Amino acid sequence: xxxxxxxxxxxxxxxxxxxxxxxxxxxxxxxxxxxxxxxxxxxxxxxxxxxxxxxxxxxxxxxxxxxxxxxxxxxxxxxxxxxxxxxxxxxxxxxxxxxxxxxxxxxxxxxxxxxxxxxxxxxxxxxxxxxxxxxxxx
Amino acid sequence: xxxxxxxxxxxxxxxxxxxxxxxxxxxxxxxxxxxxxxxxxxxxxxxxxxxxxxxxxxxxxxxxxxxxxxxxxxxxxxxxxxxxxxxxxxxxxxxxxxxxxxxxxxxxxxxxxxxxxxxxxxxxxxxxxxxxxxxxxxxxxxxxxxxxxxxxxxxxxxxxxxxxxxxxxxxxxxxxxxxxxxxxxxxxxxxxxxxxxxxxxxxxxxxxxxxxxxxxxxxxxxxxxxxxxxxxxxxxxxxxxxxxxxxxxxxxxxxxxxxxxxxxxxxxxxxxxxxxxxxxxxxxxxxxxxxxxxxxxxxxxxxxxxxxxxxxxxxxxxxxxxxxx
Ligand SMILES: Nc1nc2c(ncn2[C@@H]2O[C@H](COP(=O)(O)OP(=O)(O)OP(=O)(O)O)[C@@H](O)[C@H]2O)c(=O)[nH]1
Ligand SMILES: [Mg+2]
Numbered sequence: 001x002x003x004x005x006x007x008x009x010x011x012x013x014x015x016x017x018x019x020x021x022x023x024x025x026x027x028x029x030x031x032x033x034x035x036x037x038x039x040x041x042x043x044x045x046x047x048x049x050x051x052x053x054x055x056x057x058x059x060x061x062x063x064x065x066x067x068x069x070x071x072x073x074x075x076x077x078x079x080x081x082x083x084x085x086x087x088x089x090x091x092x093x094x095x096x097x098x099x100x101x102x103x104x105x106x107x108x109x110x111x112x113x114x115x116x117x118x119x120x121x122x123x124x125x126x127x128x129x130x131x132x133x134x135x136x137x138x
Numbered sequence: 139x140x141x142x143x144x145x146x147x148x149x150x151x152x153x154x155x156x157x158x159x160x161x162x163x164x165x166x167x168x169x170x171x172x173x174x175x176x177x178x179x180x181x182x183x184x185x186x187x188x189x190x191x192x193x194x195x196x197x198x199x200x201x202x203x204x205x206x207x208x209x210x211x212x213x214x215x216x217x218x219x220x221x222x223x224x225x226x227x228x229x230x231x232x233x234x235x236x237x238x239x240x241x242x243x244x245x246x247x248x249x250x251x252x253x254x255x256x257x258x259x260x261x262x263x264x265x266x267x268x269x270x271x272x273x274x275x276x277x278x279x280x281x282x283x284x285x286x287x288x289x290x291x292x293x294x295x296x297x298x299x300x301x302x303x304x305x306x307x308x309x310x311x312x313x314x315x316x317x318x319x320x321x322x323x324x325x326x327x328x329x330x331x332x333x334x335x336x337x338x339x340x341x342x343x344x345x346x347x348x349x350x351x352x353x354x355x356x357x358x359x360x361x362x363x364x365x366x367x368x369x370x371x372x373x374x375x376x377x378x379x380x381x382x383x384x385x386x387x388x389x390x391x392x393x394x395x396x397x398x399x400x401x402x403x404x405x406x407x408x409x410x411x412x413x414x415x416x417x418x419x420x421x422x423x424x425x426x427x428x429x430x431x432x433x434x435x436x437x438x439x440x441x442x443x444x445x446x447x448x449x450x451x452x453x454x455x456x457x458x459x460x461x462x463x
Binding site: 005007026027029030031032033034035036037038039040043044046047048050051053054055056083084085 | 160161163164165167168172234235236237238239240242243246249250255256257258260262
């Protein structure tokens with residue numbers, strides 16, 4: 001029941017046109033009781049962060065394949081800071097090299113799921129790292 | 139700030155909201171969705187600053203193109219430099235209370251526009267009902283300075299009728315090729331539709347649907363002094379939505395000049411008050427009694443035909459001296 005109050009924005013950044021993966025995760029989160037705001041393909045960091053603020057989500061899940069992760073994630077984090085919204089967790093998925101995963105985490109990205117991760121893993125991570133803190137933070 | 143804790147947090151957020159702060163608006167909408175106790179505090183601060191915005195409801199069957207029409211309307215309104223709030227209500231929550239809210243997808247080109255604020259709302263856990271939550275959200279957007287508020291809601295079921303019933307102008311979006319579908323949803327829509335949109339007018343069945351709606355309007359025994367216009371749109375190709383906005387403005391003028399706008403808004407406030415009172419009555423008077431073992435026992439007895447349901451009610455909520463009044 002508490003998860004019913006947790007909102008997650010799911011977006012697909014970058015130029016490639018596939019959103020199957022992000023949709024699968026969105027459905028899994030829905031089935032786990034989360035409210036998912038899906039914003040579709042080709043999202044810019046500005047669009048993502050503004051939508052996240054308006055929707056007052058607890059987390060942003062960003063899927064990307066384009067290789068621009070080292071610019072997109074930091075941009076999202078700094079826009080969140082500008083909007084007084086650093087409590088919104090940012091997680092992501094994509095083919096991202098280990099070294100970059102470490103750098104992104106050091107910058108403040110909460111978690112990165114590489115292609116081996118299952119939707120079960122992702123749902124479980126959201127439940128423990130977003131769900132509980134979001135509820136207690138209210 | 140001499141306030142502390144929750145009250146202080148809400149007070150600060152409310153001040154920020156009234157200055158147009160979007161982060162505060164987002165947070166406060168969640169607060170009114172989640173927490174019945176703070177709603178009173180928020181409303182006391184915010185309500186005097188509302189009543190400025192004009193609220194347009196859009197409803198219609200799934201996939202009719204409502205969100206695409208809303209996206210186009212935002213464009214039209216922004217060209218006139220009007221600030222636009224959107225409440226996109228999706229009452230479907232299949233199970234587990236979870237939901238995927240996707241209306242925003244069609245409106246993402248406006249996401250970073252500071253003159254636009256879009257909020258999606260699912261069905262779960264609104265104490266006072268989804269319609270009240272949507273209505274309160276519209277009030278907050280009004281208080282933060284939005285000129286026009288668009289409320290999208292799918293379907294024409296009872297709760298959706300209530301949602302759009304809170305609008306000043308209600309637009310019913312119908313896709314072509316509904317056939318008997320138009321007939322089927324007529325009961326609900328005839329009373330609420332101020333304007334009809336036949337969207338997807340690029341579809342060959344569109345003219346047929348326009349004719350069907352016109353026929354239904356003709357069958358209405360008491361022609362009202364506002365006959366709902368039918369606007370054709372192709373929202374995906376920027377067609378007809380400028381005309382739709384002109385028609386909505388004409389309706390607004392009609393409402394204002396006839397005094398109907400004031401009557402409508404008064405009725406809306408009355409419904410809101412009665413709704414809030416009902417929720418409180420139920421919570422304070424009824425729910426505690428329904429949660430007792432005595433009540434359980436009485437249900438058993440009624441099921442076994444030892445007492446009848448009216449006797450149970452008499453014991454739970456005795457007919458009081460009020461009854462004669
Ligand atoms: N051909 C055509 N397709 C349209 C038109 N308007 C919308 N669509 C398409 O219809 C589909 C549904 O559009 P939406 O705007 O999401 O419809 P909706 O009524 O908001 O849908 P729900 O909110 O899910 O009930 C999308 O694929 C749109 O691109 C139109 O005028 N012509
Ligand atoms: Mg929609």
